[in-house]
Amino acid sequence: MTLLGQFALWVALLLGVWSATVAFSGRWQGREELRRSISGAVYGSFAALAVAALALWKGLVTHDFNIEYVAAYTSRNLPSGYIVSALWAGQKGSLLFWALVLSLFASLAQVLTPRRYAALLPYVAGVTSAVTAFFVCTMIFAANPFERLPFTPADGRGLNPQLQNPGMMIHPPMLYLGYISITIPFAFAVAALLSRSLDTGWIHAIRKWTLVSWLFLSIGITLGMWWAYVELGWGGYWAWDPVENASLLPWLTMTAFLHSVMIQEKRGMLKRWNLGLIIGTFLLSIFGTFITRSGVIASVHSFTQSNVGYFFLAFLAVSGVLAFTLLYTRWPSLRAEVQLESMLSREAAFLFNNLLLVGVAFSVLWGTLFPILSELVRGSKITVGPPFFNRVNIPIGLLLLALTGVGPLIAWRKASTANLRRQFTAPVASGLVTLVGLLASGMRDFYAIMALALAGFVAGTIVQEFWRGVRARRRMHGESVPLAFSRLVARNRRRYGGYLVHVGVLIYFVAFSGMAFKREMEATLKPGQSVRMQSPFGHTYTLTHMGVSQFEALNRIVSAATVAVAKDGKPEGLMTSEKRQHVDSFKRPTFEPSTEVGIRSGLQEDLYITYAGSVNGTEEAVYRFTINPLVWWLWFGGFVLVFGGVVTMWPGGGPTVAAPRRAVAGYEVALVGGGPE
Amino acid sequence: MSSLGRRDFLGRLGALAAVPAGLQAQDSLAGRGDVGTLRDPYAVGRPRDVTRIEDYDERIKAIEHRLACNCGCTLDVFTCRTTDFTCTYSPKLHREVVAMDKAGKSAQEILDAFVAEYGEKALMAPKPEGFNLWGYLLPGSLILAAGAGLFAFVSRRRVTVAAAGAEAPDAAPSGAGPTATPEELERLRQALAEVED
Numbered sequence: 100m101t102l103l104g105q106f107a108l109w110v111a112l113l114l115g116v117w118s119a120t121v122a123f124s125g126r127w128q129g130r131e132e133l134r135r136s137i138s139g140a141v142y143g144s145f146a147a148l149a150v151a152a153l154a155l156w157k158g159l160v161t162h163d164f165n166i167e168y169v170a171a172y173t174s175r176n177l178p179s180g181y182i183v184s185a186l187w188a189g190q191k192g193s194l195l196f197w198a199l200v201l202s203l204f205a206s207l208a209q210v211l212t213p214r215r216y217a218a219l220l221p222y223v224a225g226v227t228s229a230v231t232a233f234f235v236c237t238m239i240f241a242a243n244p245f246e247r248l249p250f251t252p253a254d255g256r257g258l259n260p261q262l263q264n265p266g267m268m269i270h271p272p273m274l275y276l277g278y279i280s281i282t283i284p285f286a287f288a289v290a291a292l293l294s295r296s297l298d299t300g301w302i303h304a305i306r307k308w309t310l311v312s313w314l315f316l317s318i319g320i321t322l323g324m325w326w327a328y329v330e331l332g333w334g335g336y337w338a339w340d341p342v343e344n345a346s347l348l349p350w351l352t353m354t355a356f357l358h359s360v361m362i363q364e365k366r367g368m369l370k371r372w373n374l375g376l377i378i379g380t381f382l383l384s385i386f387g388t389f390i391t392r393s394g395v396i397a398s399v400h401s402f403t404q405s406n407v408g409y410f411f412l413a414f415l416a417v418s419g420v421l422a423f424t425l426l427y428t429r430w431p432s433l434r435a436e437v438q439l440e441s442m443l444s445r446e447a448a449f450l451f452n453n454l455l456l457v458g459v460a461f462s463v464l465w466g467t468l469f470p471i472l473s474e475l476v477r478g479s480k481i482t483v484g485p486p487f488f489n490r491v492n493i494p495i496g497l498l499l500l501a502l503t504g505v506g507p508l509i510a511w512r513k514a515s516t517a518n519l520r521r522q523f524t525a526p527v528a529s530g531l532v533t534l535v536g537l538l539a540s541g542m543r544d545f546y547a548i549m550a551l552a553l554a555g556f557v558a559g560t561i562v563q564e565f566w567r568g569v570r571a572r573r574r575m576h577g578e579s580v581p582l583a584f585s586r587l588v589a590r591n592r593r594r595y596g597g598y599l600v601h602v603g604v605l606i607y608f609v610a611f612s613g614m615a616f617k618r619e620m621e622a623t624l625k626p627g628q629s630v631r632m633q634s635p636f637g638h639t640y641t642l643t644h645m646g647v648s649q650f651e652a653l654n655r656i657v658s659a660a661t662v663a664v665a666k667d668g669k670p671e672g673l674m675t676s677e678k679r680q681h682v683d684s685f686k687r688p689t690f691e692p693s694t695e696v697g698i699r700s701g702l703q704e705d706l707y708i709t710y711a712g713s714v715n716g717t718e719e720a721v722y723r724f725t726i727n728p729l730v731w732w733l734w735f736g737g738f739v740l741v742f743g744g745v746v747t748m749w750p751g752g753g754p755t756v757a758a759p760r761r762a763v764a765g766y767e768v769a770l771v772g773g774g775p776e
Numbered sequence: 777m778s779s780l781g782r783r784d785f786l787g788r789l790g791a792l793a794a795v796p797a798g799l800q801a802q803d804s805l806a807g808r809g810d811v812g813t814l815r816d817p818y819a820v821g822r823p824r825d826v827t828r829i830e831d832y833d834e835r836i837k838a839i840e841h842r843l844a845c846n847c848g849c850t851l852d853v854f855t856c857r858t859t860d861f862t863c864t865y866s867p868k869l870h871r872e873v874v875a876m877d878k879a880g881k882s883a884q885e886i887l888d889a890f891v892a893e894y895g896e897k898a899l900m901a902p903k904p905e906g907f908n909l910w911g912y913l914l915p916g917s918l919i920l921a922a923g924a925g926l927f928a929f930v931s932r933r934r935v936t937v938a939a940a941g942a943e944a945p946d947a948a949p950s951g952a953g954p955t956a957t958p959e960e961l962e963r964l965r966q967a968l969a970e971v972e973d
Contacts, residue, residue: 331859332859333851333855333858333859334855334859335855338850338851340850341850439930441930442927442930442931447930450926451923451926454919454922454923454926455919458915458918458919458922461915461918462915462916465911465914465915466911469911473902473907473908473911476907477907479895479896479897480895480896480897481896481897481899481902481908482844482850482897482898482899482900482901482902483901483902483911484844484850484852484900484901485852485900485901486841486842486900486901487900487901487902487911487912490901490912491911491912491915491916494916495915495916495919619832619837619858620832621827621831621832621858622827622832623824623826623827625811626811626812646812647812647814647820649814649815649816649819656816656819658814658816658819658820678819678820678821680816680818680819680820688818691821691862692819692820692821692861692862694859694861709858709859710820711824711858711861712820712821712822712823712824712861713814713817713820713823713824714823714824714825714826715817715823716813716814716817716820716823717811717812717813717814718811718812718813718814719811719826721824721825721826721827723858723859
């Protein structure tokens with residue numbers, strides 16, 4: 100099967116090169132057979148990569164340990180689910196997975212794009228094929244998943260224990276889907292520039308794709324936080340690690356794009372900015388891949404260091420130069436149709452929202468690269484960890500949260516004083532009441548207070564928007580509240596789905612603020628000994644060590660330390676944290692013992708128990724106990740955010756036939772209003 | 777999952793900050809006596825030392841949260857020694873912190889001693905001085921500068937537009953009132969409604 104896999108990779112490479120060459124040469128114009136060959140090559144590339152992926156999967160499932168990748172990431176006793184997910188567990192396999200999904204998305208873009216954008220499709224195929232060819236080329240020449248060993252081991256090394264978690268079966272594919280699908284909006288942007296079709300057509304063509312990318316990135320990042328929380332055992336979910344940062348960067352710029360694109364649709368403004376954002380988002384996705392795979396910056400999430408980093412660096416540089424040069428050549432054709440009229444307008448609020456989102460992205464990028472820069476300039480190595488990122492980014496994040504509430508309240512074009520008073524009174528009161536309540540309760544952590552008070556303000560804006568919409572429907576149609584609410588959302592999915600996303604964001608901030616009150620302690624306990632720990636909410640946990648039991652399970656020897664939990668003296672049940680020594684099918688240890696934490700999750704807080712080890716091989720156990728306030732809300736916020744995203748992109752909620760008219764509506768209205776532009 | 781109701785939760789949210797930190801303490805309850813031996817001691821990793829009071833002292837923890845472990849994990853010393861139980865660096869660094877603390881050094885003196893011994897990378901965040909100020913200040917400064925520039929640009933444009941309007945009062949109808957037909961007004965209302973979406 101490896102021969103077939105190798106052959107399939109070469110076929111995919113040749114098809115990709117063909118498609119890109121013909122598309123960019125422009126010779127397909129007026130020659131239908133050539134035009135068809137471009138999209139045909141895209142489908143063929145997908146088929147070839149599917150064959151290659153099946154070949155590798157067959158090697159994984161049949162334990163063909165002569166294949167280096169199979170021996171490195173699986174073993175005979177690895178649970179079958181992880182054998183399947185081993186395809187994306189390592190550098191080489193994940194590159195194949197990436198190329199496969201990209202070719203799938205490229206094919207879907209050819210099939211699903213409405214015919215009115217047909218002129219863009221050959222260029223879209225050219226870009227997606229070029230990117231696919233790059234990934235296949237990297238595989239063939241630097242990270243071949245079908246590489247064979249000179250001997251066949253009796254068993255494989257097995258999968259890293261930290262990857263043996265259900266989250267790892269979902270989190271990487273979600274993140275990859277987010278990263279990969281960014282290529283499609285980028286391809287449409289380049290196609291629009293190449294074909295000089297610079298109206299709002301390309302924006303409408305990529306609307307679903309941008310939302311899909313953003314949604315997958317959101318899911319991937321949230322699942323990544325969850326995986327880090329339950330698997331890495333340090334009691335947190337975000338460490339500002341370079342690889343984590345790399346996933347956040349395109350999410351931030353994509354979020355900025357999703358806001359600024361509304362201004363282009365409605366007012367015909369920000370054309371250059373939007374193209375720049377899409378190009379920047381694509382480049383950041385490649386940059387993230389470079390960071391993850393090059394080993395240039397130390398990270399606990401990195402793949403093994405290899406020379407694929409040079410491939411990505413070169414690709415990043417070439418695609419960046421080409422894309423921005425192309426944008427520069429079309430600069431004069433991208434003038435705004437109207438100009439911003441007032442700082443007190445929704446356009447201005449969105450502009451500042453974009454400024455802050457891109458500012459946070461720059462800040463995160465800057466912090467990630469600052470150690471390299473410092474070493475280059477001063478010759479001394481520094482560490483840039485969470486204290487740095489928190490100090491720089493929390494103030495910007497709070498401003499962004501405030502704008503989340505401000506944006507929807509201000510009218511398009513220009514807000515009057517009466518409009519501002521009417522819109523802001525209730526939300527500001529909501530924020531102030533929250534602030535006073537927190538201060539009265541004794542809370543003194545400045546950033547937590549600000550985050551919660553601003554969350555109160557944003558919640559006020561969203562409730563007000565929903566309430567006014569429901570009230571208007573009730574007045575006009577006489578509907579009941581639930582019916583008016585559901586129809587309000589169903590008939591205006593983009594707007595109210597967006598508000599739901601804002602609800603998710605504010606819940607995130609509430610959850611983040613909880614970590615300011617984290618409690619942690621260590622204890623060594625003999626069976627029967629207890630330790631008391633006070634929650635920031637005021638109650639006391641009594642944690643009693645019950646003992647350590649050892650047993651064999653699947654591919655590991657498990658040492659389970661059990662703790663009896665009582666809350667204010669009332670028994671709450673047992674919690675278990677484990678040490679797992681993974682072994683191969685010959686019972687030989689494969690990795691260092693890993694830790695599985697015990698988590699008791701509630702609306703207020705999580706009780707988080709880590710079994711650190713034992714004293715002198717006895718049942719006397721060393722624990723770390725952590726109380727993490729409001730963590731449950733992070734996962735709930737993620738759910739709300741994704742739900743809001745799904746509502747926004749649900750068919751029927753997108754731009755209607757009236758959308759192109761909206762782009763010029765502001766201009767028409769301005770003429771009627773009397774003020775020349 | 778806790779059975780806490782939403783109302784209870786909201787009512788008690790304020791209590792979150794009311795309780796002063798540092799009330800946690802190891803209990804002095806006696807154990808039941810016998811401590812069994814594990815069948816496979818190697819399966820639980822490196823043997824652990826008995827935790828001492830200084831291992832979770834709030835002051836020591838605060839210092840260690842500001843010091844980077846040098847095993848390559850990217851975590852701080854406290855988090856690494858209580859998370860990565862295979863790491864041999866962080867326990868050693870912890871012992872150094874405890875020894876300096878017992879010798880009467882202040883937190884800042886301990887941090888300075890680590891920088892002197894291991895270089896600036898021993899800190900989880902660089903000191904905000906010299907070249908490092910670029911790291912701390914550049915993002916915020918750029919955002920402020922861009923915001924101010926945007927504000928100035930829009931304000932100037934607004935003045936220009938207003939001046940142009942004053943110089944050419946007949947260039948456009950002064951309003952939709954007297955010259956607009958009901959059909960035109962309805963079209964305008966619909967356009968505005970769409971824009972307000």
